[in-house]
Amino acid sequence: MRPFEELVSEAEVADVSGWGFGWLDGRATEERPPWGYARLLADRLGQVGSALDVDTGGGEVVAEAPVLPAGMVVTESWPPNVRRAREVLGPRGVRVVQADSSALPFAEGSFELVTSRHPVRPDWEEIRRVLAPGGRYLAQHVGPASAFELIEHFVGPLTAERSERDPRREAAAAEAAGLTVDRVRTTRCRVELFDVGAVVWVLRKCVWWVPDFSVARYESSLRDLDARLRAGEPFVAHSTRHLVEAHR
Numbered sequence: 001m002r003p004f005e006e007l008v009s010e011a012e013v014a015d016v017s018g019w020g021f022g023w024l025d026g027r028a029t030e031e032r033p034p035w036g037y038a039r040l041l042a043d044r045l046g047q048v049g050s051a052l053d054v055d056t057g058g059g060e061v062v063a064e065a066p067v068l069p070a071g072m073v074v075t076e077s078w079p080p081n082v083r084r085a086r087e088v089l090g091p092r093g094v095r096v097v098q099a100d101s102s103a104l105p106f107a108e109g110s111f112e113l114v115t116s117r118h119p120v121r122p123d124w125e126e127i128r129r130v131l132a133p134g135g136r137y138l139a140q141h142v143g144p145a146s147a148f149e150l151i152e153h154f155v156g157p158l159t160a161e162r163s164e165r166d167p168r169r170e171a172a173a174a175e176a177a178g179l180t181v182d183r184v185r186t187t188r189c190r191v192e193l194f195d196v197g198a199v200v201w202v203l204r205k206c207v208w209w210v211p212d213f214s215v216a217r218y219e220s221s222l223r224d225l226d227a228r229l230r231a232g233e234p235f236v237a238h239s240t241r242h243l244v245e246a247h248r
Contacts, residue, residue, distance in 0.1 A: 019118075116140075191239055
């Protein structure tokens with residue numbers, strides 16, 4: 001394994017825009033949810049005339065769909081991701097709108113389908129509002145305590161936060177907003193990180209995990225992880241996900 005300084009320096013300057021994780025190939029693995037969200041999304045997009053993808057990141061997941069509806073729109077709030085989404089999806093006629101998911105700038109009943117992979121915080125009132133009557137919501141949400149083994153290595157125990165993103169509470173909130181929840185599926189997936197560079201890169205990308213992260217601030221914790229990884233055992237965490245399907 002390369003020296004600590006080299007691994008960290010490389011990860012500090014690597015591109016973290018968009019929502020792809022290809023930089024981690026060979027350096028980390030994550031078990032995928034059994035339902036195959038990208039496949040489900042592609043199937044649904046091929047069946048409608050209008051769709052909105054919320055918090056699209058760099059548009060990578062939508063771009064996997066071979067057929068997009070004529071009225072395809074995506075939203076994203078972070079400017080680097082907005083630029084990436086326009087590069088990826090613009091040539092396919094997709095309208096990319098810079099907007100926060102809590103205030104969707106579209107008329108009521110605009111879309112047959114609303115989707116999202118890992119929305120920041122679903123605003124159920126807004127989702128219901130922009131869906132056409134009979135329109136459907138399909139999304140893969142991050143579940144409770146996702147990757148907390150890694151996060152808590154840096155920030156300590158997060159007891160209260162472990163109850164956030166509960167799928168039962170989200171389903172109840174969706175129903176309260178006027179949606180009918182058709183299905184919620186949950187899973188817990190194994191994540192393995194093999195070198196400290198992978199840790200630095202993922203914490204730079206997922207900035208909400210350790211909001212004040214920098215290599216200088218957390219060098220001691222990083223060196224502790226580096227020593228454990230050099231002993232031959234990956235750092236193991238678990239991501240939690242739930243698939244939500246609902247309709248107006």
